[in-house]
Amino acid sequence: MxxxxxxxxxxxxxxxxxxxxxxxxxxxxxxxxxxxxxxxxxxxxxxxxxxxxxxxxxxxxxxxxxxxxxxxxxxxxxxxxxxxxxxxxxxxxxVSAIPIDGAADALKYLASKYRVCVASNAPTCQQPLRMEKANMLQYIEKFFISEEIGHPKPQREFFDACFALLPDVTPDETVMIGDSLNADIRGARAYGIRTCWYNHDKIPYKGDEADMIIDKIADVKIVL
Ligand SMILES: [Mg+2]
Known part of the structure; x- marks a missing residue:
């Protein structure tokens, strides 16, 4: 679950x-x-x-x-x-916070069903501020930022640090959503986390590296 x-x-x-x-x-x-x-x-x-x-x-x-x-x-x-x-x-x-079409609504939906944590490789100072400007901060329980953790996604140590802060959660109770096959999907899957790849760049793709694949972020409502 x-x-x-x-x-x-x-x-x-x-x-x-x-x-x-x-x-x-x-x-x-x-x-x-x-x-x-x-x-x-x-x-x-x-x-x-x-x-x-x-x-x-x-x-x-x-x-x-x-x-x-x-x-x-x-x-x-x-x-x-x-x-x-x-x-x-x-x-x-x-200070730039232009949302992806449908992202705020998708996040609101996810937060109504699950605990939602950001997992990002961008600089620490940027993400909470930008999320607040985009009116998305209210949906986020924790920020896992590689700069603070000391290792970027997709490295194993990044996810070790995430689960150290979520002691009651196991990888198979977690889904990673992201646009990068390398940073977001491969590392998470190798860790035992279920994966939802948002094919933001509409790359022609026939592989099976992700458990779920969506080409609009709004489609998280269909798969999750
Ligand atoms: Mg990304």
């Missing part, structure tokens, strides 16, 4: 693509860089690759933040102070 839901935030509840494009555009304005949509496409690609390496324990978050803007703007022959750009980008991102 399911008691607890672990749910990812970015591109599951909040629209990270829209939030980060807005934050990038505003940071470019501050830095005197003319923003072009193809720059955001480059960011998405480079950022995704770096997060994948972080999830696999190959780089730290500090290393990711140090290089991502240098790599993005390097593709457009623009020199930028990557660390300064990152700091300003975070100022904007910390």
């Amino acid at each position: 399911t008691k607890v839901i672990f749910i990812d935030v970015d591109n599951t509840l909040l629209d990270f693509d829209k939030c980060s494009e807005d934050a990038m555009l505003n940071t470019c304005l501050d830095f005197g860089i003319t923003f072009k949509p193809e720059m955001f496409d480059a960011f998405k690609k480079i950022n995704k690759g770096l997060w994948h390496r972080l999830e696999n324990g190959e780089i730290t978050k500090g290393e990711l933040f140090d290089v991502r803007w240098v790599n993005v703007f390097g593709m457009f022959c623009i020199d930028v102070d990557g660390a300064a750009f990152e700091t300003r980008f975070h100022d904007f991102l910390n």
